[in-house]
Amino acid sequence: MAKQYDVLVRLLILGDSGVGKTCLLCKFTDNEFNSSHISTIGVDFKMRTLQVDGIKVRLQIWDTAGQERYQTITKQYYRRSQGIILVYDITSSSSFQHILKWASDVDEFAPDKVQRILVGNKADEEQMRKVPKEQGSKLAKTYGMEFFETSACTNCNINESFIQLTQQVLQAHKKEMDACLGSTNLYLDMTSLGGEQDKQDSDANSLKPCTC
Numbered sequence: 001m002a003k004q005y006d007v008l009v010r011l012l013i014l015g016d017s018g019v020g021k022t023c024l025l026c027k028f029t030d031n032e033f034n035s036s037h038i039s040t041i042g043v044d045f046k047m048r049t050l051q052v053d054g055i056k057v058r059l060q061i062w063d064t065a066g067q068e069r070y071q072t073i074t075k076q077y078y079r080r081s082q083g084i085i086l087v088y089d090i091t092s093s094s095s096f097q098h099i100l101k102w103a104s105d106v107d108e109f110a111p112d113k114v115q116r117i118l119v120g121n122k123a124d125e126e127q128m129r130k131v132p133k134e135q136g137s138k139l140a141k142t143y144g145m146e147f148f149e150t151s152a153c154t155n156c157n158i159n160e161s162f163i164q165l166t167q168q169v170l171q172a173h174k175k176e177m178d179a180c181l182g183s184t185n186l187y188l189d190m191t192s193l194g195g196e197q198d199k200q201d202s203d204a205n206s207l208k209p210c211t212c
């Protein structure tokens with residue numbers, strides 16, 4: 001039977017409450033956008049399998065609650081992530097300022113090898129913009145991160161952001177991957193390299209076209 005995937009990669013989405021983390025994830029996995037804000041309680045995850053650089057990657061993407069009261073729970077998920085998306089809302093200066101705090105939490109709780117990208121979401125709300133694109137770009141440069149402005153509403157740069165982060169993770173774990181993919185038929189579970197494996201799973205989705 002054909003393998004369902006070659007590697008399993010775990011990503012995490014962080015940022016203030018209301019910046020659009022759940023919407024980014026739902027757009028990426030299900031091509032859906034919800035205009036109402038239903039705050040995530042603790043953490044939740046979705047899966048999507050896609051081909052990146054010739055490798056079939058199963059992404060397990062964890063969506064975290066931005067609300068302060070869940071921070072103790074969400075921080076427990078940093079340790080087993082290979083890639084993190086730091087999200088702010090371009091219409092909210094405070095969500096942008098708080099990126100410094102999210103990034104410092106990542107430094108403290110995530111593995112050294114973790115890959116990060118910075119995302120300024122709600123790019124469709126140009127008339128409400130509070131954070132200039134250059135400011136986002138500058139901050140990303142300071143941290144050595146790739147930067148995207150996205151819109152979960154118009155599907156702008158959603159696939160691009162997730163694929164960029166996945167490519168970075170694959171690159172960072174190239175050695176382990178080459179060793180595993182070259183010699184056996186086993187799946188490479190990168191998430192198990194740093195801890196226990198998850199018991200839950202869900203159906204993979206096929207790659208949907210970007211309409212940006």
Ligand SMILES: Nc1nc2c(ncn2[C@@H]2O[C@H](COP(=O)(O)OP(=O)(O)OP(=O)(O)O)[C@@H](O)[C@H]2O)c(=O)[nH]1
Pocket residue numbers: 015016017018019020021022023024034035036037038039040041064065066067121122123124125150151152153154
């Ligand atoms: N215009 C616009 N609105 C968006 C976009 N993404 C999310 N929203 C809206 O922003 C609100 C919050 O989105 P969520 O995805 O629930 O935010 P969250 O970051 O997951 O929030 P918490 O779960 O509380 O941490 C909702 O009303 C969404 O419809 C976007 O790209 N453009």
